[in-house]
Amino acid sequence: MRWLSDDKLNHLRAVVNDPDFSATKYTIVSELARGGMGTVYLAEDRELDRRVAVKVLNTPDVSDDLKNRMVREAQIIARLEHPGIVPVHDAGTLPDGRVFYAMKLVVGSRLDEYAAGASLRDRLRKFQAVCDAVAFAHAHGVIHRDLKPQNIMIGSFGEVLVLDWGVAKIIQPQIGADKTQIESAFYQRQSAAENTLDGTVIGTRDYMSPEQARGEIDQLDARSDVYALGAVLAFLLRDQSKINKPEKAICLKALSEAKENRYSGAAELSADIGRFLDAEPVSAYRESIFERAGRWVSKNRFVVLLVLAYLLMRIFFIFTTRP
DSSP states (O other), X not given: OOOOOHHXXXXXXXXXXXXXOTTSXXXXXXXXXXXXXXXXXXXXETTTTEEEXXXXXXXXXXXXXXXXXXXXXXXXXXXXXXXXXXXXXXXXEOTTSXXXXXXXXXXEEEHHHHHTTSOHHHHHHHHHHHHHHHHXXXXXXXXOSOOOGGGEEEETTSOEEEOOOTTOEEOOOOSGGGOOHHHHHHHHHHHHHOOOOXXXXXXXXXXXXXXXXXXXXXXXXXXXXXXXXXXXXXXXXXXXXXXXXHHHHHHHHHXXXXXGGSOSSHHHXXXXXXXXXXXXXXXXXXXXXXXXXXXXXXHXXXXXXXXXXXXXXXXXXXXXXXX
């Protein structure tokens, strides 16, 4: 009897488990990423002649719960139409029962890779764009629950995209009275489908809030994502030789142990970063009068230099014109 090598056995298993897209308009090119629930492939859309990313369940033998989660993920992303959130183009079911969805193919670098060669100012502007996308999701009743540099992409033209909404949670939408009955019904239905049990820990350890790490599912809200954003900000600042007090205060406020001490949402955090970049006082830090004066001088260096140059010229004129 001839035995197959481990490599050949692994190859055969992979072939058996490979999804069959022959009944769809997609041709698989290569594997891009693999997770616990699904795999993302680079694929060709034959009808529209473009490349897309296709996410599909890893195996056909999965519970209805996992299938429903994949459908739910696609529906949530499809509702979040924002430049900072990858759009979903299509969804369906393969002949073997696996659920899939196709989305825009993002070409670029992960935030952790991009940050290595970027200036602090550029990193913070990109971080603001992340906050803006997350704030949009919060306003539409969705928290991400797994924000980290590896789930943020910087495109080849500098665009910022928040990825992997697979563990997103439906919360109360914040978009107010203009929310339609259709939208309301959608979020009620999705919220009912959120069957994660209290005590279940979901997320990435170094980026999850204390309440998330404790598995307090019912306590999660926009401020839980703010904590994760604070951890992302700390990552972006970690190689700075000196972190100034306003930067540190912004980080510490976002990373507060008690969520009531954090920023109320991603938009408020983004606004403080904007004020810091524009040399304005930030809400997280109370300046002394000397710090305020120093910041004003730093912001108005050109005016200060002009005034000093004028004074020096006047002094020079006075001394040179004396009899």
